[in-house]
Amino acid sequence: ENIPFRAFLSRYAHYVLLRAQCFGGMFTEIANDPNKAKPLPSSNKPQNTRSSRQQQQQEQQQRNTRATTKKCITSTCLKNEHLEAAQMLLKAGLACELKSNGEEECENTAIALERVVSDLIGLTTAVATALNNALKGDYDADVDMDW
Numbered sequence: 001e002n003i004p005f006r007a008f009l010s011r012y013a014h015y016v017l018l019r020a021q022c023f024g025g026m027f028t029e030i031a032n033d034p035n036k037a038k039p040l041p042s043s044n045k046p047q048n049t050r051s052s053r054q055q056q057q058q059e060q061q062q063r064n065t066r067a068t069t070k071k072c073i074t075s076t077c078l079k080n081e082h083l084e085a086a087q088m089l090l091k092a093g094l095a096c097e098l099k100s101n102g103e104e105e106c107e108n109t110a111i112a113l114e115r116v117v118s119d120l121i122g123l124t125t126a127v128a129t130a131l132n133n134a135l136k137g138d139y140d141a142d143v144d145m146d147w
Contacts, residue, residue, distance in 0.1 A: 004103035022085035027126035
């Protein structure tokens with residue numbers, strides 16, 4: 001009686017495990033722009049000592065270094081292993097489709113399938129963002145790109 005549900009659950013479990021093994025959160029491994037400087041932590045305490053001025057100068061130098069250093073996109077966002085993992089995840093997500101006989105349809109499968117669809121939307125958005133960043137030319141052009 002619950003064989004169709006168990007079949008869907010098997011496909012869904014495969015998707016969830018693959019998702020957990022390959023990516024975390026909102027696919028930040030792909031979507032983050034490595035050439036944008038990350039904000040450095042700063043304290044809110046007013047400091048007037050010589051050491052705090054030296055520390056502020058060092059932080060400014062780090063920001064300037066990050067702004068001028070360009071990275072190759074294939075060494076960061078669009079790594080081949082990330083794209084291969086994205087392709088596997090997409091295939092596993094598409095395999096979660098409910099069968100047309102209607103025996104797998106219930107509230108639980110609908111909720112699980114909704115989660116898969118929202119994940120796949122996030123995945124395609126992350127890949128599109130990384131590709132758009134690459135096409136803008138914000139990366140080092142001296143490196144051969146194999147994609």
